[in-house]
Amino acid sequence: MLLRTENLTRTLETEAMPVTLVKQASVEIKEGEYVAIKGPSGSGKSSLLYLLGLLDRPTAGKIFYRDQDISNFSNNKLAKLRLEEMGFVFQFHFLLPEFTSLENVMIPMRKLARLSDKEIKAVATERLVELGLEDHINKLPSQLSGGQRQRVAIARALANNPKLILADEPTGNLDTQSSENVQEILQNLVKTHGCSVVVVTHDPEFAKRCDRTITIVDGAIIKE
Amino acid sequence: MPLLFFIALKHLLARKRQSIVSLMGIILGVAFFLAISSIMQGSEADFIKRLVDNSPHITVSDEYRSPRVQPAEKLFEEGAIDIASVKPLTETRGIRGYQKILSYLGNQDDLVASPVLTGSAIISFAGEEEGVTLNGMIPEEIHTVSTIQDYMKEGSVDRLMSNPDGVLMGQSLARRLSVSLNDTISVAAQGGRVRTFKIVGIYQTGRGGYDRRQIFVTLKRAQSLLGRTNRINAILVKMTDPNTALTRSKEIEQIIKYKSESWQEQSEDLMNTLAIRNMIMYSVVSAVLLVAAFGIYNVISTVVMEKHRDIAILKSMGFPSGDIRSIFLTQGVLLGIAGNIIGIPMGCAFILGLQQIKFRPPGSSEPISMPVSWDWEQFAIAIAFAMFASILASFLPARKASHVQPVDILRGGL
Known part of the structure; x- marks a missing residue:
């Protein structure tokens, strides 16, 4: 088992009253699995994804990564785990605007520093070529189309060969053609890179491409 | 990289x-800091140099700082003794056993000492009379403890060696008496002794009182004129390092018992004034850099605010909070370094420019240059302060950046 949660709850303290974003969610993600999280707007899909991606801490419940309880890991240890094992793709591409496509992909690799600078450049270029961006390697995000930016974001998520890719509505801001293209790329990742992919989506067609769908309503998983 | x-x-x-x-804020801050500090330090150094060079570093005089210990007090050290109506012996004033003291001082490596006998005298010339201070010195040693030879306008100190009846006087006094080089004057001392002296040198230090009142003759002639054969009443000491004068004067006084005053002690009020002036100067120039620091704070705060989304992305990638803090602190450090790299040469240019300014203060006969200092300490202070201000200014925004919660930003979809 790659990732497992037990009764994960996330409550947000607001001035008026506490709001529960995720209620007692128990999820299992196996290696090489393609999982969709779907549900209506505001149902807690993204909140659950952030908890799975260790970007947020649960109010209650436990998270296990490769059967190790990581609920009480320090922020630095969680950051290291994200760097080594996870990749993120967001609805808005979220590329760093001052850096070229290549530099955006190289940043997490340089942070991990497993490879030499020369090797990092070669691997990053390979990732971009793989996603059909060979002509856009040295372009800034502002010089790319929405679909191209999202592909650069996917290349960046793949930079350190993660075991788990978490995508938060990656096609939510794209036209039909680009959306189709991104869906296909994500589906292929499972096959080509052997990683698990968890994707949050509104789109039932997108969800159908996945091995499994988790449906969430009002923060609670109602169907798996 | x-x-x-x-x-x-x-x-x-x-x-x-x-x-x-x-960056301009830091550059100008550093440059102005250097220019102002240089001129303040320069004028202070110039002032101290004049003070130190033109006066002995330590003056041993024929006085005691505290009254002599009475024999009864020596005998009953622990006793409660009250000695009333103590009247000092009437004796010729002067430093007793001065040869022994000079021999002791002569064995010290860090100083040179020379005896002096000073006293009041009256100069008479062509019906004019002028009260002066007569300084009897050893001509061969004058240059070691005094800078009078640097101010000679006519004649020289060396002529005192070849002419024991020679006298050196200030230009103001010479003008007042309408005398010139090689003229002969009569000098009378208390007790009615009168001697004639030939003017072998005229000096001008620029200090009116000094130039009008001080005359120099050989020690032997002064002793004979003042009727104090084989006596001196002061020993002038010059140190290798004038800054050690304060501590060394205390050590010397402890050994020879006569009052030994350092130049710092003699000019305590002036030194205090200089210290206050320095405090004011550093407060003003620090304020310039503080304003520049606000500029950096403003820029980095803006960058942090604009970069909230990027910070969230970096954190989601696996950059820990410490890295985020380092990124923004590095920006402050970079601005500080760049500010110093450009500000220091600009400051040097300002100092060079100030050095070119020549002006003639009221009463001065020659134009003088602006005294500036090139001491490395002020450069070090400017660099350190600019770096400190830059780091401090970037620290708060950097800290704020490191506390950004990625989820808050990602959830907002900024």
């Missing part, structure tokens, strides 16, 4: 105009 440095540099370069404005 290290990754965090690379990211910091990109952030700064992406906002060229804002970065240049804040």
